[in-house]
Amino acid sequence: MQKPLQSTLLQVAISDLDLNPGPFCMSFNFSLEQLKNSIERFGVLNAPYVIKDSESRYTVVTGYRRLLALRELGWPEVVCHVLPSSIPPLEALLLNLYDNIVHRKMNEIEKAMVLVRLNRFVKQDALIKEFMPMLGIPANKQNLDIFLQVPKLEEQIRISIATQRISLRVAGVMMTLDSGDRLKVNELFTGLKLSFNQQWEAIQWIVEIASREGRLPKEILEDDAVMDIVNNSEMSNPIKSKTIVKILRKRRFPSVVKAENAFKKGVSRLSLPQGLKIIPPPFFEGKKYRLEIGFSQGEELKEKVESLFHLPGLEHITDFWKDTN
Amino acid sequence: MQEVKIRRVLIEKGAENDSLTKRILKRLPGAAREAVDPHETALPQGSEEMDKESLRLMNFKGEFLKPCPGTKRYICCGYQILNVGINCPMDCSYCFLQSYMNQPSLRIYTNLQQELEMIGDYIDKEQDKIFRIGTGEFTDSLALDDLAGWTEFLLPFFSHRKNCILELKTKASSVQSLLKSRFREGIVVAWSLNTPHIIKQEEYRTAPLEERILAARKCQKEGFLLAFHFDPLIHSSKWQEGLDETVDLLDKYIDPKSVIWISLGSFRYMPSLKWAIKRRFPRTEIFNGEFVTGLDGKFRYFKPIRVDMYSTVATRLKQWHNDLGIYLCMESADVWEQSLGRAPHSPHDLSTFLDNRVRKLVGKRREPNGL
Numbered sequence: 001m002q003k004p005l006q007s008t009l010l011q012v013a014i015s016d017l018d019l020n021p022g023p024f025c026m027s028f029n030f031s032l033e034q035l036k037n038s039i040e041r042f043g044v045l046n047a048p049y050v051i052k053d054s055e056s057r058y059t060v061v062t063g064y065r066r067l068l069a070l071r072e073l074g075w076p077e078v079v080c081h082v083l084p085s086s087i088p089p090l091e092a093l094l095l096n097l098y099d100n101i102v103h104r105k106m107n108e109i110e111k112a113m114v115l116v117r118l119n120r121f122v123k124q125d126a127l128i129k130e131f132m133p134m135l136g137i138p139a140n141k142q143n144l145d146i147f148l149q150v151p152k153l154e155e156q157i158r159i160s161i162a163t164q165r166i167s168l169r170v171a172g173v174m175m176t177l178d179s180g181d182r183l184k185v186n187e188l189f190t191g192l193k194l195s196f197n198q199q200w201e202a203i204q205w206i207v208e209i210a211s212r213e214g215r216l217p218k219e220i221l222e223d224d225a226v227m228d229i230v231n232n233s234e235m236s237n238p239i240k241s242k243t244i245v246k247i248l249r250k251r252r253f254p255s256v257v258k259a260e261n262a263f264k265k266g267v268s269r270l271s272l273p274q275g276l277k278i279i280p281p282p283f284f285e286g287k288k289y290r291l292e293i294g295f296s297q298g299e300e301l302k303e304k305v306e307s308l309f310h311l312p313g314l315e316h317i318t319d320f321w322k323d324t325n
Numbered sequence: 326m327q328e329v330k331i332r333r334v335l336i337e338k339g340a341e342n343d344s345l346t347k348r349i350l351k352r353l354p355g356a357a358r359e360a361v362d363p364h365e366t367a368l369p370q371g372s373e374e375m376d377k378e379s380l381r382l383m384n385f386k387g388e389f390l391k392p393c394p395g396t397k398r399y400i401c402c403g404y405q406i407l408n409v410g411i412n413c414p415m416d417c418s419y420c421f422l423q424s425y426m427n428q429p430s431l432r433i434y435t436n437l438q439q440e441l442e443m444i445g446d447y448i449d450k451e452q453d454k455i456f457r458i459g460t461g462e463f464t465d466s467l468a469l470d471d472l473a474g475w476t477e478f479l480l481p482f483f484s485h486r487k488n489c490i491l492e493l494k495t496k497a498s499s500v501q502s503l504l505k506s507r508f509r510e511g512i513v514v515a516w517s518l519n520t521p522h523i524i525k526q527e528e529y530r531t532a533p534l535e536e537r538i539l540a541a542r543k544c545q546k547e548g549f550l551l552a553f554h555f556d557p558l559i560h561s562s563k564w565q566e567g568l569d570e571t572v573d574l575l576d577k578y579i580d581p582k583s584v585i586w587i588s589l590g591s592f593r594y595m596p597s598l599k600w601a602i603k604r605r606f607p608r609t610e611i612f613n614g615e616f617v618t619g620l621d622g623k624f625r626y627f628k629p630i631r632v633d634m635y636s637t638v639a640t641r642l643k644q645w646h647n648d649l650g651i652y653l654c655m656e657s658a659d660v661w662e663q664s665l666g667r668a669p670h671s672p673h674d675l676s677t678f679l680d681n682r683v684r685k686l687v688g689k690r691r692e693p694n695g696l
Contacts, residue, residue: 212613253615256627283617
């Protein structure tokens with residue numbers, strides 16, 4: 001059994017505490033208002049843990065937010081558990097981790113802070129197998145790499161991630177971009193509130209269009225076609241997002257989009273009865289087309305099949321998608 | 326090709342007494358040695374995940390000779406893979422091993438020699454079948470040959486068997502060990518080729534194009550059959566010019582009459598590979614093309630682009646010589662038809678086509694008065 005933690009309860013002056021985010025801190029983008037209300041009404045319910053360093057200053061192990069709230073409330077001092085300075089840093093880190101995960105939900109940046117700090121002491125294998133599941137993160141190397149890099153991103157982007165306006169997967173791609181480029185992407189995605197799926201498609205296409213055309217990603221977003229949509233006051237954000245994703249796709253996959261349009265045009269010439277659809281093989285990779293008939297009663301199905309049977313030009317259906325001229 | 330740097334040899338329990346292990350260790354006097362358990366990953370902290378500077382000597386527990394797994398719904402050539410090792414000292418950005426391998430370091434299977442007899446029995450039992458066997462699927466066939474000496478024992482082993490050929494696929498230019506061998510019959514030396522731009526930008530630590538072709542010329546002069554693989558073809562704005570340059574060099578140095586086959590394949594990848602590549606080669610341009618999801622779940626170029634690439638390369642190659650045994654690797658019948666004007670109806674048809682190339686070019690050599 002683990003030895004109980006040795007600590008001494010002492011009255012510590014707030015001014016003696018180092019309240020910069022220290023080596024055990026795992027808090028990011030939080031509000032202190034509720035906590036301040038609670039403290040004002042009931043005081044500090046759980047004493048924070050701190051370590052006294054050699055200069056008689058205290059490093060915060062647990063209770064970082066409580067201590068910040070106290071400072072804002074103007075409290076001069078607080079009772080803290082003072083840990084011996086000999087406590088191994090990993091022990092102190094784990095103490096704060098367990099203290100946090102039992103009573104609150106961490107945002108993605110906070111989880112990243114935990115992993116970055118643990119990475120100094122723990123092998124990556126253990127991070128993946130033990131700590132990622134503990135933090136509720138799908139445990140694999142790819143995710144770990146992203147989490148370890150995320151804290152290096154600009155604060156605006158970290159806030160977007162913490163508030164779930166930018167997906168972590170997208171952040172993984174943003175890390176490969178220069179600062180100016182990713183800030184531009186962040187601005188567009190969060191400004192228009194692109195869904196995570198839209199973000200994922202868009203970021204990849206932006207990067208690849210830039211690489212294909214020898215331009216910067218931000219230049220792709222500053223193009224007239226995109227800016228006209230962004231600045232269009234008649235359009236709602238969801239429509240703007242959809243349209244921009246469409247523009248990017250057309251630019252990223254010109255041949256595919258051309259083929260899709262040619263196919264649509266060819267099928268439209270057939271004047272199919274309502275509720276009938278010809279579905280091409282995905283990306284025209286296979287050879288078989290499918291016919292979909294929507295109906296509610298057998299009688300309706302019969303009517304549709306009959307009208308289809310007499311439809312002129314059906315026998316001339318061909319690979320319309322190849323007709324891109 | 327850059328010199329192979331092995332800093333550390335990991336010797337797995339069970340492999341320490343194999344003669345291949347002893348031979349390799351003799352050739353690496355300066356490398357640190359570590360005995361390791363077969364289950365121990367032994368990736369040193371901070372080292373690159375593929376760990377191409379460590380060589381692991383180990384016993385292979387699987388089947389040494391296995392049919393190429395192919396890919397569902399595309400036509401495979403019926404090749405047999407001889408597993409001699411996995412991973413390679415070269416570092417091509419597009420290499421599928423980056424997501425396929427879940428273990429680091431170069432790996433050589435030191436129990437290969439002990440298993441050869443069984444492989445021989447298997448091949449000898451099926452005299453009506455032609456075995457097209459290659460060692461270049463999971464590693465480069467020649468890049469580690471100075472160490473492993475594969476050619477010393479594989480060439481005599483396969484050369485005297487009438488129903489098989491051994492294809493050594495490489496991007497290296499060092500062929501001394503090969504040329505030292507007196508065995509030629511049924512041995513095909515094959516080079517992966519690409520445009521000079523792709524070789525420079527994406528195929529790190531490999532031999533430059535001209536060196537590869539000059540090495541091929543040497544082998545051809547020494548009586549080896551040749552093959553070439555334009556795989557993966559990578560689409561970019563200037564790919565055609567690059568391709569012309571490559572075929573011009575073939576035309577300049579190689580006699581096309583003893584080329585047994587040339588395969589064409591375009592870049593394709595499993596979704597997980599993209600992440601692995603982007604991480605190791607952030608500046609790569611190989612994903613710039615128009616990729617769509619293929620019938621097997623891999624990403625491939627949109628079909629008209631593949632057709633255009635294949636037909637362009639095939640036309641250019643046919644101008645060089647009209648009997649090169651050109652075939653497509655892992656493609657559908659309609660892509661075959663549209664790009665080459667002919668299509669195998671099944672993998673069996675493609676196998677027969679390639680077997681016939683073996684009969685035509687290797688069989689002739691085996692006649693008493695042959696070349």
